[in-house]
Amino acid sequence: MANPVFIGSNCIAKIGNQFFLIAEIEAKTTGVEIDPIFAIRATAFQARRLIRAGVMRCKIQSTAPRPSRGKKVELKGVLFANGQIFSVFDVENSTDVAVLVKINAARAQQLISKGVRIIKVIRRPFN
Structure with a gap:
């Protein structure tokens, strides 16, 4: 039986x-279907290495x-990262890809008030 937990869309x-x-x-x-998206801060070195290894931008x-x-197409959440906001x-x-669309604070608040999740950001890079 296949593992029921796996990585879906992913990119840098x-x-x-x-x-x-x-x-x-x-x-x-x-x-059961659980499929949240997370954002994990990476260093420039880590990002370059992951892209070279095949992770898409x-x-x-x-x-x-x-x-x-x-x-x-499924809206997964609102991302607040480095002073910018994205749906x-x-x-x-x-394929299975994540697409980020830049939005303003008013649009973000509108989406959140309709129940759209805020994407969890792990802000400190892992070494």
Whole structure:
């Protein structure tokens, strides 16, 4: 039987002069689906090494992705990082990627008041 816990979408985001590993933890089994996204601060060295090892850079764009045939889009939360605010989407088609869309504080508050989660940021890099 396959392990029910695994990493979903993941990428490295450069926000200002800081790097973050964006990772979705997925836990799926009969009747259970847990899939939050976290942001983990990384050093520039760690980010470069992870990218060289095959971790993709996050897509940062100005408009929200749209679902289409074969492409599922799910708003995962609001990310506050290095003085900037993003809505974070999980986009699944042939791949599973995180997409960050820059938003303002008013839009963030609107999303949060509608129940959208605030993405947990682990701010101190691991050595």
